Amino acid sequence: MIRLSNIEKRFGDLTVLKGVSVTVAEGRVTALIGPSGGGKSTLLRCINLLEIPTSGTVRIGEEELSFQPGGKPGWKDIQRLRGQTGMVFQNFQLFPHRTAVENVMEGLVTVQKWPAEKARDRAMALLRKVGMDHKADAWPATLSGGQQQRVAIARALAPSPRVLLCDEPTSALDPELSGEVVEVLGTLAAEGTTMVMATHDLRLASRIAHEVVFLDGGQIVESGPSQTLFTHPTRERTQRFIATLTQQGQRGEGA
Amino acid sequence: MLHWLTLMADSLPSLLWAALVFTVPLTLASFALGLIVGLVAAVVRLFGPAPLAAVVRFYVWIIRGTPLLVQLFLIFYGLPSAGIVLDAFPAALIGFTLNVGAYTSEIIRAVIGSVPKGQWEAAYSIGMSWSQAMRRTILPQAARVAVPPLSNSFISLVKDTSLAAAITVPELFQAAQRIVATSYEPLILYVEAALIYLVLSSVLSAMQVRLEKRLNQYGGFLEAKS
Ligand SMILES: Nc1ncnc2c1ncn2[C@@H]1O[C@H](COP(=O)(O)OP(=O)(O)OP(=O)(O)O)[C@@H](O)[C@H]1O
Numbered sequence: 001m002i003r004l005s006n007i008e009k010r011f012g013d014l015t016v017l018k019g020v021s022v023t024v025a026e027g028r029v030t031a032l033i034g035p036s037g038g039g040k041s042t043l044l045r046c047i048n049l050l051e052i053p054t055s056g057t058v059r060i061g062e063e064e065l066s067f068q069p070g071g072k073p074g075w076k077d078i079q080r081l082r083g084q085t086g087m088v089f090q091n092f093q094l095f096p097h098r099t100a101v102e103n104v105m106e107g108l109v110t111v112q113k114w115p116a117e118k119a120r121d122r123a124m125a126l127l128r129k130v131g132m133d134h135k136a137d138a139w140p141a142t143l144s145g146g147q148q149q150r151v152a153i154a155r156a157l158a159p160s161p162r163v164l165l166c167d168e169p170t171s172a173l174d175p176e177l178s179g180e181v182v183e184v185l186g187t188l189a190a191e192g193t194t195m196v197m198a199t200h201d202l203r204l205a206s207r208i209a210h211e212v213v214f215l216d217g218g219q220i221v222e223s224g225p226s227q228t229l230f231t232h233p234t235r236e237r238t239q240r241f242i243a244t245l246t247q248q249g250q251r252g253e254g255a
Numbered sequence: 256m257l258h259w260l261t262l263m264a265d266s267l268p269s270l271l272w273a274a275l276v277f278t279v280p281l282t283l284a285s286f287a288l289g290l291i292v293g294l295v296a297a298v299v300r301l302f303g304p305a306p307l308a309a310v311v312r313f314y315v316w317i318i319r320g321t322p323l324l325v326q327l328f329l330i331f332y333g334l335p336s337a338g339i340v341l342d343a344f345p346a347a348l349i350g351f352t353l354n355v356g357a358y359t360s361e362i363i364r365a366v367i368g369s370v371p372k373g374q375w376e377a378a379y380s381i382g383m384s385w386s387q388a389m390r391r392t393i394l395p396q397a398a399r400v401a402v403p404p405l406s407n408s409f410i411s412l413v414k415d416t417s418l419a420a421a422i423t424v425p426e427l428f429q430a431a432q433r434i435v436a437t438s439y440e441p442l443i444l445y446v447e448a449a450l451i452y453l454v455l456s457s458v459l460s461a462m463q464v465r466l467e468k469r470l471n472q473y474g475g476f477l478e479a480k481s
């Protein structure tokens with residue numbers, strides 16, 4: 001279970017998250033939606049502490065860390081929490097100087113000090129899972145965007161994180177390539193992988209998210225099960241936003 | 256004409272010897288040490304505490320703003336007045352190392368900065384520490400971009416070691432000067448010395464090309480496997 005309590009994040013004078021509280025149950029997929037600049041990425045990055053919350057509490061499984069303005073958490077504490085997470089980035093961020101399989105092995109070998117052979121076995125199994133084992137020895141630069149993102153998903157899963165954080169995993173891909181990524185994420189969701197993902201991709205969100213959180217101006221406007229939130233949003237602000245997403249989606253498909 | 260060729264042939268062994276025993280070791284040692292200094296200086300400037308970064312900035316400012324020859328004279332002839340007496344070779348080694356360190360620190364700083372921030376984040380996201388991220392993710396990518404400018408520094412250095420002659424290091428150029436003093440044939444000996452420098456720097460250029468080729472395989476990235 002992941003519980004964010006009263007997360008506040010300030011960049012200088014700008015308050016980007018204004019006391020956000022979210023709970024994600026084990027094995028569930030939560031989509032963060034909302035207009036650009038609403039704080040989706042920042043919230044995700046506060047979960048794996050790429051951004052340190054100004055205040056609030058992050059709990060992942062048994063690990064919990066609280067933040068206060070001015071107080072800086074120790075490196076050990078950050079590692080302890082971050083170790084529970086894996087992250088998938090909008091623009092993949094594979095290590096360009098390592099092959100696909102080396103990318104997936106990297107965390108196991110460097111951080112967890114696994115022997116190379118064991119790490120390679122696990123990496124190959126993960127590449128098989130995302131349908132990329134035939135490209136194990138390829139360089140990232142030679143892969144399509146969708147293929148790179150699938151390798152990146154395998155890399156994020158390698159250390160067996162408790163939660164997979166995805167920041168717009170499909171938005172750098174054209175619809176065809178994003179389909180293969182949605183499919184992989186859908187399989188993971190079906191297997192009970194806990195996920196939190198920021199997305200503008202209605203297809204992705206409606207297909208695999210159980211819960212949806214609508215974030216605007218650094219606050220949660222509305223949240224709930226994806227079925228009801230997408231079809232019967234209660235807040236007017238949410239209705240408008242989902243209407244624009246739907247229009248965009250239709251336009252995108254028509255093109 | 257024949258006289259010239261004989262002179263060249265006769266002087267060649269002592270020039271090559273001087274190159275082998277002084278020029279090449281001085282170049283290799285001061286480049287290797289200078290790279291370490293440059294790396295540390297670059298990291299301090301990028302990530303270190305402000306006062307330390309200011310010290311490094313001061314160091315780079317001094318070295319880049321003053322002539323190398325003056326620096327060598329200061330170390331070899333000037334420091335004894337402050338009670339620090341150095342032999343010629345160590346003095347030259349220190350001078351060239353400081354020089355290489357200052358120039359390469361600027362190069363290294365730029366190439367480390369050129370690696371996208373997202374690569375740091377990707378490294379952190381799989382649990383790497385700062386130093387693991389630096390070693391395994393950032394430096395290998397930075398190294399590839401750094402090869403051409405660092406090669407430039409290296410090739411400049413080979414030629415700059417001739418300045419060590421002025422502080423009594425018996426390297427290639429000084430060996431030529433000595434023979435000129437007895438043979439009165441400056442043209443032939445300095446041409447000969449120049450040719451040896453040309454060979455040395457050409458070898459380095461060729462190595463640079465090979466290294467770049469290796470690093471550029473496969474769509475841009477192939478790390479030297481360690
Ligand atoms: N490092 C930073 N320094 C200053 N401001 C930042 C920083 N990171 C994010 N912000 C600001 O925080 C706000 C929220 O940004 P965030 O990236 O979380 O939004 P988002 O919901 O992910 O938007 P998008 O849909 O465009 O990805 C924005 O106004 C942004 O400019």
Ligand SMILES: [Mg+2]
Pocket residue numbers: 040041042167198
């Ligand atoms: Mg974002």
